[in-house]
Amino acid sequence: MLLQVSRPVDPSLHPLVTGNYRIATPAIESFYELVVSCLRYRVTGALIYGAPRIGKTRSIEYVRLLLAREYPKVTSYHARCEHKPRHAEGPFFSNLLEAVGDHDPNAGTNPAKRMRLSLRIREAAARAGSGTVLLFCDEAQRYNENEYEWLRDVHDALDRQQIKLFTFLVGQQELLSQKSALQIAGKTQIVARLMVEELAFHGIRNAEDVATCLNGYDQTAYPEGTQWSFTRFYLPQSFEAGYRLVDDAALLWDAFEAAHHKATLAGRLEIPMESFARAVEIVLKDSELRDAPGYCPDASLWAHAVRHSGYVQSRHATGRVLVHA
Structure with missing residues (x-):
């Protein structure tokens, strides 16, 4: 019977x-450190690139x-x-106006949208x-190149109004080849403004990374300022008896590794944050239903969780599967 806590x-x-x-x-911590470094040294642009579905979008929200x-x-x-079939100025500025919270991002001419974007940011x-x-x-x-030029125009317009804009371009590995192509084409203004620093974003790559993340569940409290960590909230008796998720870092890593090899996926194991969470x-x-003093999840439960985490399915979806001859 479940003890009511x-x-x-x-x-x-x-x-x-x-x-x-x-x-x-660890990758999110590196991302945050890059942002802080750019602020400190007044570097106005950086690239953060990595494979699809490894948690880049979630990382932006965490950093913010x-x-x-x-x-x-x-x-x-x-x-x-x-994604746009054609790269036009109007949709580009509407997209940025939506991001800054404009109440009618599609309204007005292109010059009006540009002015309104600067105004919203200034406000x-x-x-x-x-x-x-x-x-x-x-x-x-x-x-594309035009959109990078328009983004540089936004930087210049805000600069004239004593506002320093720092841009972090987050995306897939193609960002690096875009930077190279712009350098070869002599578009140094874009590179110098938007693409100075680079950071390779990655998933969870070893048992130590797993431990770092599990420790987050053991330490993060909800409600904030209380002693109720995520782990304690779900396993109060087990937690009281000394259990911590971080104790199972090797178990969880082994479960993902077993799933990775069983599915004959290409490359080394790199767990996306979404699947891990x-x-x-x-x-x-x-x-939660099994919580008791001395309880801890066993290896079969971790294996079950990995099977239902979406890791193998998402890797199959991106086509990175090892095919034996």
């Missing part, structure tokens, strides 16, 4: 249920949350670059009390 909030409101939480990975806490006067935006910077603004462009490999959520939710 009084929890501080209704379990249905917990971030593990709503999905409204982010756990830092951390920035809001550590640098409350800095304004940040997340623009999702859309937000004034409210925040700082002339520093960060723009994260997600799936930035979808931009889903596996941990399955273990915590399934363990």
Whole structure:
């Protein structure tokens, strides 16, 4: 029988249920350090590139949350670059206007949209009390040369108004070849403004990375400021007796490795954050009913969680499967 433990909030409101939480990975920590370094040294642009589906979009949200806490006067935006059959100025500026919260991003002529974009950013910077603004462009490999030129124009327009815009282009490996092509074409202004620093983003690559992430569940509290870590919330008796998810880092890594080899996937194991988080959520939710002093999830439960995490399915979907001759 499940022992009823009084929890501080209704379990249905917990971030593990709503999905409204982010756990830092070593790659996300490197991303945040890059952003802070760019701010410190006034480097206005960087590339963050990596394979599809390894958690780049989630990482942007995590970095923005951390920035809001550590640098409350800095304004940040997340623009999702859309796939477009033709690269026109109007849709480009509408997309950025939507990112900065304009109430009618499609309204007006192209020059009017440009002016309104600068105005919205200037207003937000004034409210925040700082002339520093960060723009994260997600799936930035979808931009072409014209769009990079327009982005540079936005930098220049804000610069004239004493607002420093820092742009972080986040996307797939094609971003690197775009940078090379621009350098070869002599478009040094774009590169110098938007593409100075580079960071290779990666998934979870070893048992140590797994431990870092599991420790996040053991340490992150909800509600904030309480002693109710995510692990304790779901396994209060086990947690009280000393169990921590980080104890199972090797078990979880081994479970992913076994699934990776069984599916004959190409390349070395690199776990996307989405699959990792889903596996941990399955273990915590399934363990809740079994919680007792001395309980800890066994290897079969971790293996079950990995099977249902979507890892193998997503790798098959991206076509990176090893085919034996």
